[in-house]
Amino acid sequence: MLTFLSFSFLAIYGMDIFFLFYFGLHTYLMVFLYRKYKENCAEDEGLLLKKNDKKLPTVTVQLPIFNEFYVVDRLIESACALSYPKEKLQIQVLDDSTDETIEKVKGLVREYQKQGIWIEHLHRTNRRGHKAGALEEGMQKAKGEFIAIFDADFTPEPDFLLRTLGYFKSPEIGMVQARWGHLNEDYNILTKAQSFGIDGHFMIEQVARNGASLWMNFNGTAGIWRRTCIEDAGGWEHDTLTEDFDLSYRAELKGWKFRYIKDVVCKAEIPATMNAYKSQQFRWCKGSIQTAVKLLPTIWKSNEPWKIKAEAITHLINYSVHPLMILNILLTAPLLLMEYWAGFKMDDLPIEILFGSAALLSVGSLGPVIFYAYSQREIYPNWKKKLIYLPVLVMIGTGIAVMNTFAWMEAVFGIQSGFKRTPKLRIEGSQDNLKEKMKYVVPVDYRAILEFFMGLYCVLCIYLSFLVGKPYVIGFMVLYAIGFFYVSFLSIAESFWKFRPASAEEKEASALA
Numbered sequence: 001m002l003t004f005l006s007f008s009f010l011a012i013y014g015m016d017i018f019f020l021f022y023f024g025l026h027t028y029l030m031v032f033l034y035r036k037y038k039e040n041c042a043e044d045e046g047l048l049l050k051k052n053d054k055k056l057p058t059v060t061v062q063l064p065i066f067n068e069f070y071v072v073d074r075l076i077e078s079a080c081a082l083s084y085p086k087e088k089l090q091i092q093v094l095d096d097s098t099d100e101t102i103e104k105v106k107g108l109v110r111e112y113q114k115q116g117i118w119i120e121h122l123h124r125t126n127r128r129g130h131k132a133g134a135l136e137e138g139m140q141k142a143k144g145e146f147i148a149i150f151d152a153d154f155t156p157e158p159d160f161l162l163r164t165l166g167y168f169k170s171p172e173i174g175m176v177q178a179r180w181g182h183l184n185e186d187y188n189i190l191t192k193a194q195s196f197g198i199d200g201h202f203m204i205e206q207v208a209r210n211g212a213s214l215w216m217n218f219n220g221t222a223g224i225w226r227r228t229c230i231e232d233a234g235g236w237e238h239d240t241l242t243e244d245f246d247l248s249y250r251a252e253l254k255g256w257k258f259r260y261i262k263d264v265v266c267k268a269e270i271p272a273t274m275n276a277y278k279s280q281q282f283r284w285c286k287g288s289i290q291t292a293v294k295l296l297p298t299i300w301k302s303n304e305p306w307k308i309k310a311e312a313i314t315h316l317i318n319y320s321v322h323p324l325m326i327l328n329i330l331l332t333a334p335l336l337l338m339e340y341w342a343g344f345k346m347d348d349l350p351i352e353i354l355f356g357s358a359a360l361l362s363v364g365s366l367g368p369v370i371f372y373a374y375s376q377r378e379i380y381p382n383w384k385k386k387l388i389y390l391p392v393l394v395m396i397g398t399g400i401a402v403m404n405t406f407a408w409m410e411a412v413f414g415i416q417s418g419f420k421r422t423p424k425l426r427i428e429g430s431q432d433n434l435k436e437k438m439k440y441v442v443p444v445d446y447r448a449i450l451e452f453f454m455g456l457y458c459v460l461c462i463y464l465s466f467l468v469g470k471p472y473v474i475g476f477m478v479l480y481a482i483g484f485f486y487v488s489f490l491s492i493a494e495s496f497w498k499f500r501p502a503s504a505e506e507k508e509a510s511a512l513a
Contacts, residue, residue: 006338013331016324017357023321024364026314027371030208034374037211043263047166051083059084059161059224060144064094064134066127068152069101069439070426071269073108075152080112080119083158090143091119094134096127129238130418131220136236144227151221153269153424155183160266164224167259174229174256175248178222179203181267184428190490191270193392194277198270199375200368203262210260214311215252220244222266229256240294241417242287249295249312253302272427272434274490275444277396278403280422285319285404289411292316322404328361329458329480332473336464358472365476369394398480399487402451444495448488455484 049056061079065072072093079091095105102123109121122138129136135149146165150156160178167176179202185195202219209216218225220242230236233251240246252258271277292313299312372390376383410417423440426432458481465474 009331009334009338013328013335013357016327016331017360020321020324020328021360021364023314023318023324024361024367026318027367030204031371031374033208033212033214034204034378038207038262038378040211041207041260041262043163043261044166047169049162049166051085051162056085056088057145057165058088058090058143059146059148059165060090060092060138060142061148061150062092062094062135062138062142063150063152064096064131064138065101065105065152066096066131066421067099067101067440068097068424069099069104071152071424072101072105074155074426075150076105076108076112076119078155079150080115080117081158082156082161084161086116086118089118089161091117092138092142093119093121094138095121095123096130096134097123129236132236132238132243135243136238139227139230139235142227146224147227147230148224149221150266151268153183153422154221154266155268156222156266160264161224163264164261167261168224168226170257172255172257173259174226174233174251175218175258176224177206177216177218177258177260178264178266179206179260179262180219180222181265183267183269184272184432185270187270187272187427187429187432188434189389189392190274190277190396191272192386192389193396194270196372196376196386196390196393197397199379200372203375203378204371206260207262209311209315210258214308215249215315216258216260217248217315218244218258222268232256240287240290241283242291245288245291245316246294249291249299249316253295253298253304269424269427271422272425273494274396274487275494276422278400278445278487278491279420281400282403282407283420283422285322286407286411286417288316288319289408293411293414319404319408322401323408325398325401325480326405326454329454329461329477332461332477333457333464336461336468336470339468358476361473361476368397394479395483395486398483399451399485402447402454402484403445406447444491448491451484451488451491455481455488458484 061082063075063079065075068075076091076093082089093105093109095102097105105121105123109119112119120141122134122141124134124137127133139147146168148156148161164176164178167173180198182191182195182198185191206216208214229251230247233247233254233256235247236243237246248258271280296313296316299309299316302309304312369390372393373383373387376386380386409415425434425440427434458477461477462474462481465471465477
C-alpha cells in the first residue's frame, strides 16, 4: 500500500501535469478562436478618418521615457510626423531620465516647437510610480479627448491616428490597440526567436480574445485610450508592474469595450541581449501575477458570463506555466527513483505514470508549437523558412523559467521590487554593433547560475531514465537541458562585455541637440 508521503508526491506531480496540460490545451483554443473570429479584428476602411476633417478630436500623445539616449530622437521624430492637424495634436514627452537624455530631449523639443509642433517636455525628478506615475501626471496636463501612448522603442506610422480613432465612433469603446511589428527581428538568433513570441500574442491571442468578445488587455503602448475610460476605471495605478494590464481589466469590469485591429501595425525594437530579454520577461511575469492577485477576487464575484471569467483568469495566471515547469523537472528524478526511496516495488505504476505524463506533456507541448507556427503562417509569405527558429523560442521559453518562477513567487508573496526598464539600444540591422552601444546594459543576474544547475539536473534525469529503463521523459529533459544551458551561457557571456559611459561623440550630439 502506498505510504502517505508517496501518495502526496504522486498527487502533486499529477496536479502539475494536469495544469501544464491545461495551459497547452488553451493554446489550441486560441488558434481555434482566431480562425473563427479573425475577420472581427480586420481593419474597417469605412472608419478611416481624413486629416482635413474639421470634426477631428484633440489627441494627446504621451511618450514615457527613462534614460533613452539612443532611441529618443527616433521616437520623437515618429510622433511629430503623425499625420494630424497640428492644433489638435498635443505631444507630451514624459521624461523620468537621470542622464544626458534630459538635455538631448530639451534640444529636440525646442527644435520641433520652432516648427510649430505642439510638443512639451515634462521632466520629473521623483519618479513616483515609475511609468504609471508619469502617465498619471501627464494626464493632469493633457488636453486631448483621447490619449495615445508609445514607448521609447516604438515608431508609429504617420497614419496611425487616422486609422485607429474612427473605432471610437461607438461610445462604449474605451481603448483601441494596434498590433506590434518588428524593427530588428533579423538582427540575431535571439531577436528572431522573440519575434515568434510577439507574433503569437498579437496575431493569434489578441485576435482570438477580442474577436470572440472576450476580455483583452492594452499592451502598454501602440494604443489609444478614451480619456473618460481611464478616469472611470480609476486612473493609472502603480501597485503592479503591469499598469496596462491592471487598468485594462478594471476598465472592462466597469463595462467598457476594447477593439483590436490586427491590420494596423506599429513597429518596435526587440531586445537584442539575453539579460535585457530576461529583465523584460521578469517584469511582465511578476506584473501579470500581481494583477491576478489584485483583481481575481473581483473578477470571480462579478456578473460577467462564465466564458469571460474563465478566459480572464487563464490570461492573468498564464505565466504560472513557468513554476509548473520547474516543479515538473524537480519531481522527475524522485519519480524515477520512487521504487527505491518509497521502500516498495512498483513495477507497473511508475511506468504508467511516466508514460501517461509524457503523453500529456507531448499533447500539451505541441499546442504552443502550433500556436506560434500558425502566427507566422498568417503574417509572412515565407513563413515556412522562418520555422527553423521556432526551436530557439522553445529553448529560451524553457531557459527563462527559473527567472520567471522567482518573479511569480515574488508576486504571490507580495515581495516588492523596483520597475526595471528594458534598455533600448537602437539596434535595427546587421550594420549596428551591439557591443558599441553598451551604455545601458542589464547586469547578469545570479539566477543565471541556477539556470546552469537546472541544466545539470536535467542531464541527471536523463541519466537516471536510462539507468532505471524508463525513457519516456528523456526527450523533454534534453530540450529542457539545452534551454537552461543556452540561456545561462548567453547571460553570463554578456556580463563580460564592458560597461562604458557615453562616448565623446554621444556627448557632443547631446550638446548640439
